[in-house]
Amino acid sequence: xxxxxxxxxxxxxxxxxxxxxxxxxxxxxxxxxxxxxxxxxxxxxxxxxxxxxxxxxxxxxxxxxxxxxxxxxxxxxxxxxxxxxxxxxxxxxxxxxxxxxxxxxxxxxxxxxxxxxxxxxxxxxxxxxxxxxxxxxxxxxxxxxxxxxxxxxxxxxxxxxxxxxxxxxxxxxxxxxxxxxxxxxxxxxxxxxxxxxxxxxxxxxxxxxxxxxxxxxxxxxxxxxxxxxxxxxxxxxxxxxxxxxxxxxxxxxxxxxxxxxxxxx
Numbered sequence: 001x002x003x004x005x006x007x008x009x010x011x012x013x014x015x016x017x018x019x020x021x022x023x024x025x026x027x028x029x030x031x032x033x034x035x036x037x038x039x040x041x042x043x044x045x046x047x048x049x050x051x052x053x054x055x056x057x058x059x060x061x062x063x064x065x066x067x068x069x070x071x072x073x074x075x076x077x078x079x080x081x082x083x084x085x086x087x088x089x090x091x092x093x094x095x096x097x098x099x100x101x102x103x104x105x106x107x108x109x110x111x112x113x114x115x116x117x118x119x120x121x122x123x124x125x126x127x128x129x130x131x132x133x134x135x136x137x138x139x140x141x142x143x144x145x146x147x148x149x150x151x152x153x154x155x156x157x158x159x160x161x162x163x164x165x166x167x168x169x170x171x172x173x174x175x176x177x178x179x180x181x182x183x184x185x186x187x188x189x190x191x192x193x194x195x196x197x198x199x200x201x202x203x204x205x206x207x208x209x210x211x212x213x214x215x216x217x218x219x220x221x222x223x224x225x226x227x228x229x230x231x232x233x234x235x236x237x238x239x240x241x242x243x244x245x246x247x248x249x250x251x252x253x254x255x256x257x258x259x260x261x262x263x264x265x
Contacts, residue, residue, distance in 0.1 A: 012106075012109075012173040012174070012175060012176070012177045013040045013041050013043065013106075013173060013174050014040075014043060014044060014106040014131060014168075014172060014173055015043060015172070015173065015174050016168075016171075016172035016173075018172075019131075019166065019168050019172050019183070020043060020044055020047055021047070022165055022166050022183060023044060023047075023104065023106075023129060023131065023165070023183055024047050024048070024051065026129050026165045026183060026185050027051065027052075027102065027104055027127075027129055028102065028126075028127050028187065030100075030102070030126070030127075032052070032098060032100050032101050032102045032126060032127070033052065033053045033054070033055060033097050033098040033101045033102075034048050034051075034052045034053070034054045034055070034101070034102050034103070034104045035054075035055050035056075035057070035094050035095055035101050035102070035103050035104075035105075035125075036048060036054055036055070036056040036057070036103075036104060036105045037056075037057050037087045037103065037105040037107055037108075037115060037130075038057070038058060038059070038087075038105060038106065038107060038108050039056040039057075039058050039063075039067060039082075039105075040058075040063060040106065041063070041066070042066070042067050042070050042071065044104075044105070044106055045067070045070075045071065045080075046070075046071075048104060049071065049074050049079060049080060053078075053079050053080070053097075054074075054079070054080050054081070055081045055083065055094055055095075055097055055101075056080070056081070056082050056083070057083045057085060057086075057087045057090060057094050058082065058083070058084060059084075059085060059086045059087075061084070064082065064084050067082055068082060081097065087111075087115060088111070088114065088115075088118075091118065091122075095122070095124050095125065099124070100124060100125075100126050101124060101125055101126070102125065102126055102127040102128070102129065103115075103119050103125055103127070103128045103129070103130060104129045104130070105130050105131070106130070106131040107130045107131060107132055109132070109133050109136075109177070109179075112130070112132040112133065112136055113132075113136055113152070115130075116128060116130065116132070116136075116140065116184070116186070117152070117155070119186075120155065120156060120159050120160060120186070120188075121159075121199060123188075123196065125188070126187070126188050127185075127186065127187050127188070128160075128184070128185070128186040128187075129165075129183065129184070129185050129186075130183070130184050131168065131181055131182070131183050131184075132181065132182060132184055133179050133180075133181055133182075134167060134179065134180040134181055134182045135148075135179070136182075136184075137164050137181075137182035137183075137184040138164075138182070139152050139153060140152055140153065140156045140162065140184055140186070141153070141156070141162045141163065141164055141184070144246060144247060144248060144249050144250075145246055145247060146246070149246045150210050150213065150245075150246075151203075151206035151207055151209065151210045153250075154206055154250050154253050155202075155203065155206065156186065157193075157250040158189075158192060158193040158194045158202070158250055158253075158254060159188060159189060159192045159193070159194070160186040160187060160188055160189060161186070161187045161188075161189060162184075162185075162186055163184075163185045163186075164182050164183065164184060164185070165182075165183035165184075165185050166182065166183050167180055167181070167182050168180065168181040168182065168183070193250065193251070193254045194254060194257075198257075198261065201257075201261060202254075202257055204224075205221075205224075205253075205257045205260070205261075206253065208220055208221055208223060208224040208225075209221060209245050209253070210245050211223060213244070213245055213246060214244065215244070216241065216242055216243065216244055217239075217243050217244060217245045217247075217248065218230055218234060218241045218242075218243075220245065221260075225260060225264065229260060229263055229264060230260065232263065233256055233259040233260050233263065234256075236259060237252070237255055237256060237259065239252070239256070
């Protein structure tokens with residue numbers, strides 16, 4: 001059966017052997033099970049199965065029978081599990097087969113950011129090696145004073161060691177997308193800069209911080225916190241009241257949040 005890529009599922013099948021091997025070579029050496037989101041035609045899946053046990057989650061009904069046929073032996077011996085669902089609806093089931101898992105995938109563009117953010121928050125996931133749109137990878141890996149630096153950059157840096165493995169041209173895919181892609185490689189920090197209990201509050205703090213990225217950080221935060229509290233925190237950390245959000249390092253964001261959160265409690 002000939003499979004036609006569907007726009008509604010953001011399907012662009014990665015076919016280039018060089019880039020498929022780049023993803024495989026970027027995988028960490030461990031015994032973790034791999035969760036693959038959107039296995040598509042199974043090109044990456046086949047390579048993953050030579051290294052690890054795989055749980056694949058595919059939403060497209062038309063691709064399920066093809067994958068079941070292609071990997072029937074691996075399904076039979078328990079090395080390959082295939083879930084027919086939207087990953088966001090079966091998240092806990094997909095990562096429940098081992099205490100620690102890694103996500104390795106060619107992610108559909110339209111849900112890539114949501115998947116990566118959720119994986120960053122989930123302590124059961126240790127490593128994330130995923131193909132995403134280049135602009136998305138740049139935001140996750142951006143550093144202070146760069147145009148891509150924002151709340152996502154800070155969250156990612158606070159929780160992970162970050163890197164971009166390679167950039168992929170549209171020609172690496174069938175059909176070719178209109179944008180370039182990148183392989184994003186994230187490894188969870190053994191000691192995150194923000195503890196799990198405070199993650200939600202830190203996320204809200206960052207959203208306020210980057211409310212208007214070109215405006216002063218103090219002004220952005222004053223929409224959510226008392227000015228007296230902010231003034232004391234800025235003074236203690238020797239931060240200028242004119243500093244803008246993109247000028248702070250992740251470490252300074254964490255210190256400022258901790259100071260405000262402590263004084264506010």
